Amino acid sequence: MGGRLPLFLPWLLLLLSSHAVTAISFTVDDFPDGFAFGAGTAAFQYEGAVDEDGKSPSIWNTYAHSARNPNEHSGDFASDGYHKYKEDVKLMKDIGLKAYRFTISWSRLIPNGRGAVNPKGLQFYNDMINELVKAGIQVHAAIYHLDLPQILEDEYNGWLSPRIVDDFTAYADVCFREFGDRVAHWTTMMEPNIIAQGSYDVGIVAPGRCSYPFGRDCTVGNSTVEPYLFLHYNLLAHSSVVRLYREKYQAVQKGIVGINLYSLCIYSLTDSAEDIQATERANDFLFGSILHPFLFGDYPESTKKAAGARLPSFSSYESELVTGAFDFIGLNHYSSIYASNNPDVSKMPVRDQAADIGALFRETRDGQAAIQYPPGSMVDPQGLEHVLKYIREKYGNISIYIQENGRPDDSLMDVERIDFLKAYIASTLKAIRDGADVKGYSVWSLLDLYEMFGGYKAHFGLISVDFKDLRRQRQPRLSAYWYSDFLKNNVAIQVENGEATATSHEQI
The missing domain is CATH 3.20.20.80 (Glycosidases)
Known part of the structure; x- marks a missing residue:
């Protein structure tokens, strides 16, 4: 009771x-x-x-x-x-x-x-x-x-369209207007860095979009492209909301606005150059896909190289919009994993976001390699x-x-x-x-x-x-x-x- x-x-x-x-x-x-x-x-x-x-x-x-x-x-x-x-x-x-x-x-x-x-x-x-x-x-x-x-x-199609930017900004405007006199701590999005994979690559999180052979029984989706579209429009929508808050509300309401990331500690499985590089790529995807644009106005080089034309590019206006678009970063942190290089990626004719990372993940150094969502129970x-x-x-x-x-x-x-x-x-x-x-x-x-x-x-x-x-x-x-x-x-x-x-x- x-x-x-x-x-x-x-x-x-x-x-x-x-x-x-x-x-x-x-x-x-x-x-x-x-x-x-x-x-x-x-x-x-x-x-x-x-x-x-x-x-x-x-x-x-x-x-x-x-x-x-x-x-x-x-x-x-x-x-x-x-x-x-x-x-x-x-x-x-x-x-x-x-x-x-x-x-x-x-x-x-x-x-x-x-x-x-x-x-x-x-x-x-x-x-x-x-x-x-x-x-x-x-x-x-x-x-x-x-x-x-x-x-x-x-x-x-929601987050896969640029139309989401205006609709999300208008929704946030209502939140700031109606609640901002009592709310001084705002987070725009929860875990977009991992939701990209869960929702649009392997398709086991709403709206459950994916494509063969990467996802599970999806009827719609494209695992090779959609995770990157989601990330891109998510970043633009978040940054648009931050600009709105700073220009219209922050001076009066005295609040802060940030974004949340799913967090993992990723250890290199071995000291080999290949595993260390795979760990760096994994960190670039997990943290850098969001933080790098905020600091430098663009995606990490390793992410751009892996995804190629499937990753949208920032226009000069968009780059300016996302740069500095946060007051804080929230972390949802639960666990750690080990990463090793995935040598089979080069043989794949078509890759999804998970394959672009080019790493295999393990719960222990001796455990079976596996890519999973969400990763980590250590x-x-x-x-x-x-x-x-x-x-x-x-x-x-x-x-x-x-x-x-x-x-x-x-x-x-x-x-x-x-x-x-x-x-x-x-x-x-x-x-x-x-x-x-x-x-x-x-x-x-x-x-x-x-x-x-x-x-x-x-x-x-x-x-x-x-x-x-x-x-x-x-x-x-x-x-x-x-x-x-x-x-x-x-x-x-x-x-x-x-x-x-x-x-x-x-x-x-």
């Missing part, structure tokens, strides 16, 4: 105690002033109410109802956040969150994709934002996460440090928010999840001490959601949700109590060799 968090649960902390000599010990006070510790959700995975109060179908709704959806359920009810957000904001306040990152559903706010705003959708987001403000929680809003209104997909806290160092050294010391980090754990006594979070938070602090400009860290996720891979069976939440009960009752897990003690009670974390333990502050 749901409920408020107790002020303290010392008996639970005893379960996490250790007498080991530690490599690092810290409290929340060791992080920079203003550092935003939070947790997140996403609209489709959280809200439910799929056809309620004027919401129209999104591409994710359509895909989830198709035969190609790998999950058992469609997610129509999700965590019922549309009706239970007030209860959830109370739980956030009890945990002590400084920030909450959620996404706005385009098809709930503007059901036709452009034009009239849905008053019920507008009221929902206004009411939820007001609850967050009243609770003293920073509002971190993301404008888009895989829920393009289906009507725009049907009209002009628990490697040091990998986050490596990523932050890589970005700083290659692209400069840009402002970064860790917007998602977590792991699934079904148990209410989720000690393994707690150890995971402690180790990654410790790595975040180490990176900051090494010079990285990291300004926030958010757990994925606040509560159990309908997951892209796993449906209702993958439980990432600090708060458990009973998906077998239509009331979707909430119950805090041990991790929620631990996070609360870290944020509110100054409990210290100790970590040794990537393994985390905790004792009360008074014992250190």
Whole structure:
């Protein structure tokens, strides 16, 4: 059942105690002033109410109802956040969150994709934002996460057309106008660098487009071209929104706007020149496809060479538009992988984006080579440090928010999840001490959601949700109590060799 968090649960902390000599010990006070510790959700995975109060179908709704959806359920009810957000904001306040990152559903706010705003959708987001403000929680809003209104997909193939730039900019304008007086932290897109492959190459994410032999049972798509069209128009749409915000809103609203990337630490499998080059190409595709245009107005040379004419070119106007078009970068970081050179690429008469990278990926040095989506299940806290160092050294010391980090754990006594979070938070602090400009860290996720891979069976939440009960009752897990003690009670974390333990502050 749901409920408020107790002020303290010392008996639970005893379960996490250790007498080991530690490599690092810290409290929340060791992080920079203003550092935003939070947790997140996403609209489709959280809200439910799929056809309620004027919401129209999104591409994710359509895909989830198709035969190609790998999950058992469609997610129509999700965590019922549309009706239970007030209860959830109370739980956030009890945990002590400084920030909450959620996404706005385009098809709930503007059901036709452009034009009239849905008053019920507008009221929902206004009411939820007001609850967050009243609770003293920073509002971190993301404008888009895989829920393009289906009507725009049907009209002009959505993100594959330059028409998306104007429609997305107009949608963002509504968000800034209606919510910007209370929202000062905006993320335009979630994970476009990996969605390009998942949605338009292998076709296992909405809208599920791909072509033989690269994808799985797709009826429409072109895996060789469409991932690059998506990336290109995504970058232009994001940059158009940033320009809009800076010219029309930023001076008054005093906010910031950025973009989110899926993050992996990619290690070279061996010290051979071929594997090192393959790792560099993989990093160029994963990070450089977005960050390089922001810094230099063009795609990385390795990406242009691999994709050739299939990668659109920036006009001089577009190059100027994308350059510098961010105030921060958000990272969704979970794991690490090993990369090795793929010698078979040169023999392929036709290549998709995955083949263009020219690398094979492994979970371990001894594991079977495989290209997969999403890649990475290795628990490697040091990998986050490596990523932050890589970005700083290659692209400069840009402002970064860790917007998602977590792991699934079904148990209410989720000690393994707690150890995971402690180790990654410790790595975040180490990176900051090494010079990285990291300004926030958010757990994925606040509560159990309908997951892209796993449906209702993958439980990432600090708060458990009973998906077998239509009331979707909430119950805090041990991790929620631990996070609360870290944020509110100054409990210290100790970590040794990537393994985390905790004792009360008074014992250190």
